Amino acid sequence: MKVLVTGVTGYIGSHTAVELLAEGHDLIGIDDFSTSSPKVKHDIERVAGRPFTLLDLDLRNRCEVECLLASGEFDAIIHFAGRKFVGESVAEPMQYYERNLAASVSLAAAAQRHEISHVVFSSSCTVYGQPTQLPVTEETPIAPVSPYGRTKAMTETVLQDLCDATPSASVLALRYFNPIGAHPSALLGEVPSGPPNNLLPYIMQVAKRVRPFLNIYGGDYDTHDGTCIRDYIHVVDLARAHVLALDRAAETTGFEALNLGTGIGSSVLDVLEACEKATGRAIPHQIVDRRPGDAASMFADPSRAQQLLGWKAEANLPEMCLDHWNFERNLDVDALSA
Numbered sequence: 001m002k003v004l005v006t007g008v009t010g011y012i013g014s015h016t017a018v019e020l021l022a023e024g025h026d027l028i029g030i031d032d033f034s035t036s037s038p039k040v041k042h043d044i045e046r047v048a049g050r051p052f053t054l055l056d057l058d059l060r061n062r063c064e065v066e067c068l069l070a071s072g073e074f075d076a077i078i079h080f081a082g083r084k085f086v087g088e089s090v091a092e093p094m095q096y097y098e099r100n101l102a103a104s105v106s107l108a109a110a111a112q113r114h115e116i117s118h119v120v121f122s123s124s125c126t127v128y129g130q131p132t133q134l135p136v137t138e139e140t141p142i143a144p145v146s147p148y149g150r151t152k153a154m155t156e157t158v159l160q161d162l163c164d165a166t167p168s169a170s171v172l173a174l175r176y177f178n179p180i181g182a183h184p185s186a187l188l189g190e191v192p193s194g195p196p197n198n199l200l201p202y203i204m205q206v207a208k209r210v211r212p213f214l215n216i217y218g219g220d221y222d223t224h225d226g227t228c229i230r231d232y233i234h235v236v237d238l239a240r241a242h243v244l245a246l247d248r249a250a251e252t253t254g255f256e257a258l259n260l261g262t263g264i265g266s267s268v269l270d271v272l273e274a275c276e277k278a279t280g281r282a283i284p285h286q287i288v289d290r291r292p293g294d295a296a297s298m299f300a301d302p303s304r305a306q307q308l309l310g311w312k313a314e315a316n317l318p319e320m321c322l323d324h325w326n327f328e329r330n331l332d333v334d335a336l337s338a
């Protein structure tokens with residue numbers, strides 16, 4: 001297929017581009033490089049062994065989006081581009097509504113106008129908010145508790161309406177749990193811009209001695225060791241699911257949402273221990289107050305993805321931490337300390 005990939009030089013976009021190229025798809029990637037670098041193109045091509053086209057395009061620019069979709073003859077769109085931090089979304093909600101929601105609406109409208117029927121959308125388990133029942137299934141109520149989560153839930157609704165009104169359309173919304181790790185080649189991975197918000201990048205910077213210690217947000221949750229539980233999934237497993245989702249989108253119509261996780265919950269201290277083993281270094285840490293808005297425990301029931309895509313996450317936590325470390329250890333320290 002000829003596939004438009006938005007946010008292609010980002011963390012999940014870049015790993016998915018490799019898998020798509022390996023499967024023989026033709027890619028046109030776009031990015032505005034606000035949180036990633038055009039240099040990633042070279043690394044994607046080096047890992048995949050095939051070239052693709054990369055365009056500098058901000059999805060908020062409706063005219064450019066319209067022109068691209070009018071002339072591109074795309075079979076499908078995989079839509080990653082957007083911001084992803086809960087805390088930032090609380091401080092700057094309009095930026096999230098513009099970049100995540102409004103940009104997705106204009107992309108979807110242009111896709112409908114130009115009869116691009118198949119869309120895979122990068123959603124998040126954040127749409128479930130603070131679920132009261134575990135594991136989280138796709139029937140768990142949608143109840144986001146942050147502007148970021150609301151932009152993902154609202155975009156899903158927009159795409160669902162698009163499908164209801166367009167008999168030929170198919171949309172798969174992939175609800176990611178906690179993606180970590182990096183490509184085993186150590187050429188692709190997550191490059192945080194500024195101090196990291198997420199657990200793994202932060203731990204790795206402590207391991208590199210860029211930061212002195214990890215703050216663990218809360219040690220008194222109702223979990224086996226008092227720290228929060230999440231479902232960490234290797235980014236390459238996640239990337240593989242997108243290729244299968246694209247195949248399914250080409251064969252079906254209508255809207256489907258799928259959880260992408262391992263089904264296994266790990267606490268912050270479990271992750272810390274796995275990272276100490278992977279890096280061979282002690283990771284200084286201290287328990288501090290809870291972070292507002294954190295759910296005590298979140299892990300997926302990934303059985304629908306297994307049933308519909310024939311997909312299952314393969315990597316375990318030690319493998320994820322090792323791959324993450326092998327990428328991160330080579331990153332420029334000056335860039336990280338910004």
Ligand code: UDP
Pocket residue numbers: 178197198199200202214215216217218228229230268291294
């Ligand atoms: N966390 C932490 N210290 C940090 C960053 C995260 O203790 O510096 C915890 C956080 O409270 C949560 C887990 O690690 O329980 C995963 O957080 P992250 O921000 O990576 O993902 P989230 O699940 O919040 O989207």
